[in-house]
Structure formats: C-alpha cells, structure tokens
Amino acid sequence: MFDNHAFAKLARRIDGFRDEMVDLQIRLCAIPAIAPASGGEGEAAKAEFLSAYLKDNGFRDIALVKAPDLDAPAGYRPNLLAFYKGISSSRTVWIMTHMDVVPPGELSQWKGDPFKAWVEKGRVYGRGVEDNQQDMVASLFAVKALQAEGIAPPADIGIALVADEETGSAKGIDYVLRNNKSFRKQDLIIVPDAGDEKGTMIEVAEKSILWLKFKTLGRQAHGSTPEKGVNSFKAASFLVTALNGLYQTYAGRDGLFDPPISTFEPTKKEANVPNVNTIPGEDVFYMDSRILPKYPVADVERAVRKIADGIEKKFKVGITIEVQQKAPAAPPTAAQAPVVLALKRAVKAVYRKEAKAKGIGGGTVAAVFRRAGFQAACWSKLDETAHQPNEYCVIDNMVGNAKVFGHVFLQD
Numbered sequence: 001m002f003d004n005h006a007f008a009k010l011a012r013r014i015d016g017f018r019d020e021m022v023d024l025q026i027r028l029c030a031i032p033a034i035a036p037a038s039g040g041e042g043e044a045a046k047a048e049f050l051s052a053y054l055k056d057n058g059f060r061d062i063a064l065v066k067a068p069d070l071d072a073p074a075g076y077r078p079n080l081l082a083f084y085k086g087i088s089s090s091r092t093v094w095i096m097t098h099m100d101v102v103p104p105g106e107l108s109q110w111k112g113d114p115f116k117a118w119v120e121k122g123r124v125y126g127r128g129v130e131d132n133q134q135d136m137v138a139s140l141f142a143v144k145a146l147q148a149e150g151i152a153p154p155a156d157i158g159i160a161l162v163a164d165e166e167t168g169s170a171k172g173i174d175y176v177l178r179n180n181k182s183f184r185k186q187d188l189i190i191v192p193d194a195g196d197e198k199g200t201m202i203e204v205a206e207k208s209i210l211w212l213k214f215k216t217l218g219r220q221a222h223g224s225t226p227e228k229g230v231n232s233f234k235a236a237s238f239l240v241t242a243l244n245g246l247y248q249t250y251a252g253r254d255g256l257f258d259p260p261i262s263t264f265e266p267t268k269k270e271a272n273v274p275n276v277n278t279i280p281g282e283d284v285f286y287m288d289s290r291i292l293p294k295y296p297v298a299d300v301e302r303a304v305r306k307i308a309d310g311i312e313k314k315f316k317v318g319i320t321i322e323v324q325q326k327a328p329a330a331p332p333t334a335a336q337a338p339v340v341l342a343l344k345r346a347v348k349a350v351y352r353k354e355a356k357a358k359g360i361g362g363g364t365v366a367a368v369f370r371r372a373g374f375q376a377a378c379w380s381k382l383d384e385t386a387h388q389p390n391e392y393c394v395i396d397n398m399v400g401n402a403k404v405f406g407h408v409f410l411q412d
C-alpha cells in the first residue's frame with residue numbers, strides 16, 4: 001500500500017527546502033565542470049564539493065569511481081555513487097544526473113555571469129542550472145526530506161552523479177557500468193536529463209542516428225561549355241531528390257515516436273565554386289537520418305549506396321559516402337517497464353497529469369544503460385533551455401520534480 005500520509009509530509013518538507021535548493025544551485029553553478037575536450041578541467045572540484053555535501057546529508061557508502069583521463073588536471077573523471085538505506089535491499093531506485101556542463105558560448109549573449117547564478121522571476125539562471133543541476137538538486141533534496149521526516153523507503157535509493165555526459169559518457173556512466181557492480185537488472189533507473197515543459201514525456205526509446213557526407217566528383221569547366229565538364233552540383237541535386245525515396249523504402253510507422261516515421265533529410269551544404277560562370281567539379285552535402293529501431297542501419301546504408309550508384313552511372317560522376325556519425329538505437333525500455341509505471345503514478349500524484357512513454361530522435365544518456373541491458377527511463381519537467389545562453393531552471397519544476405522522485409521512492 002502506498003503511504004499517502006508519508007508522502008504528504010514528504011512533499012511539505014520538500015516545499016520547506018525551496019530556498020536551500022536554490023542556494024545549492026548557486027553554489028554548484030560557481031564550480032564550472034567543463035570537459036577537457038571542451039577546454040575545461042573536468043568535474044573533480046565539483047565532485048569534491050558534492051562528496052562532502054553527501055557525507056553531511058545522511059548518504060552512506062559514498063563511492064568515487066575514477067575514470068582515468070590524462071587530459072584532466074586531476075588525471076581522472078569522477079563518478080559518485082551514494083546510497084540511502086531502505087527497508088529492503090532487493091532492489092535500488094536510482095536517480096542519475098551528470099555533473100559536467102557545456103561551455104557558456106558567447107558571453108555577450110548572456111544577461112549575467114554564467115557561473116554566478118542569479119534568481120529572477122521564479123527562475124535560477126546560469127550555465128548548468130537546468131542541465132543537469134535542476135534534477136541533481138531535486139534528487140538530493142528528495143532524499144534529504146526522507147531523512148528529515150525519518151521515513152525509511154521500501155527499497156534502497158541510489159544517487160549517481162556522473163561525469164562526461166556531454167562528450168559521450170565513456171568516462172562517465174559507461175565507465176561506471178563496466179567497472180562497478182552497483183547497478184542491478186531489477187533496479188529502477190531514472191535519468192532526468194530529457195523531458196518537456198509539461199512533464200508528461202517519459203522517454204523510453206530512441207531512433208538510430210546516421211549522418212552521411214556525400215562527395216560528388218565531376219569535372220570543372222567554363223560555364224559556357226558545360227559539355228566539356230561534368231556538373232557535380234547538378235548530379236548531387238538529382239542525388240538529393242533520389243535520396244528522398246528512402247521515405248518510401250522505409251515507410252514504417254511507430255506511434256511511440258513523434259514524428260512516427262524514419263526521417264532522411266539533406267542538411268549541411270559545403271560551398272563549391274566562388275563564381276557563377278564555372279561548372280563545379282566537386283560538390284559536398286550531408287544527410288541527417290533518424291531511423292526507427294526496427295530497420296537495421298546497415299540496410300539503410302546499402303540502400304543509400306545503391307541510389308548513389310544509379311546517379312553515378314546516369315551522370316558519369318563519382319560519389320563517395322562517408323559516415324559522420326552512426327549510432328544504432330539501443331533496445332528500447334518497455335512502455336510497461338516498472339520504472340515507467342512508477343513515474344506515471346508519481347507524475348499523476350504531483351502534477352495531476354498523465355505522462356506517456358515516448359520515443360525520441362536520438363541522443364540521451366539512457367541509451368548507455370539500455371545497451372548494457374538495463375531498463376532506464378528519462379523523465380523531467382523542464383523548459384529545455386539546456387546549452388543555450390541564459391539557461392535557466394524553473395524553481396517550481398525543481399521543487400515539483402523532487403516530489404516526483406520522493407513519490408517514486410515511497411512506492412513498493
């Protein structure tokens with residue numbers, strides 16, 4: 001039975017923590033944790049601060065998992081795991097957030113110092129305050145509230161604060177899953193690093209990503225004598241329209257996703273000749289494909305090559321295709337997985353809304369869990385200001401999400 005009385009007390013306690021939550025946001029923001037690959041020093045200082053915070057706030061068995069990284073001044077990238085004891089240890093309810101933040105970008109675009117967070121109209125502004133500190137702070141205070149109320153949750157709680165999410169997770173959760181046995185298949189794993197403004201999207205699946213670069217080689221000639229050359233731009237244009245046929249070849253739909261289809265879109269175009277009166281001998285464009293998980297990526301690659309072969313023949317050009325990024329979709333988390341059902345119940349109780357399992361176009365860190373065989377779900381109520389100038393966190397979302405986590409913690 002769900003203890004509604006305990007939850008009501010917990011929710012009130014979380015409301016009482018509102019100012020402390022904002023304060024922790026500001027203190028975390030002041031420790032920029034930018035990846036070495038993006039010109040920063042990594043997360044070591046932030047992890048040291050958080051480790052002390054966890055110790056002071058009732059967490060036990062705090063573990064620091066160091067992923068070696070010679071590019072970071074500390075020589076490693078820190079991953080923190082901390083626990084709060086429940087009545088049973090047969091499973092753990094995890095909330096995983098990441099410590100690293102992306103660089104602020106152009107400072108002229110900011111209304112203030114991105115690393116001196118400020119509060120304005122119910123929001124905290126600063127780099128990292130939404131991505132991913134909003135829910136990091138929410139998860140810590142959900143546990144703090146349990147402790148303050150003397151509530152023992154039905155199951156153990158695990159808080160994972162990881163490194164390297166913004167640059168691929170190889171030294172973050174990927175490293176932790178390979179080198180630490182704390183996560184178990186029966187655990188509930190919540191990754192609040194994707195979501196929407198309403199808080200009704202529970203992300204369980206991703207499309208495969210395939211980015212291709214097409215280089216078409218013809219022969220340059222004077223604009224007045226095209227017959228002496230081979231117009232690479234013209235051939236590439238026919239190629240672009242032929243590639244649109246992929247929409248028919250892979251026309252399957254999956255209602256979990258929005259849009260419910262695979263997409264194949266020409267995107268970036270490199271400049272060719274600088275003047276109008278030259279037939280271009282070389283043309284380069286790119287395509288961004290998001291493919292439903294039921295289609296093998298290799299299949300699509302073969303179909304693309306076949307289309308290119310046809311254009312080569314017809315226009316007497318050479319076409320090379322280079323993979324820029326290829327990320328086959330991880331096996332999806334079931335729409336009825338325990339973690340999804342628990343989140344639905346909690347969102348309904350806190351926000352009075354029906355959340356739904358959904359698939360997205362690709363790119364959340366939950367895929368690392370799914371590839372390793374764990375049923376992780378992404379959920380958060382947030383305004384999606386990550387990576388933008390004047391990134392902000394709606395304080396009501398931070399407090400409300402803490403209640404959602406608290407609700408999940410109290411479920412059997």
Ligand SMILES: [Zn+2]
Nearest residue numbers: 131132165193
């Ligand atoms: Zn993030």
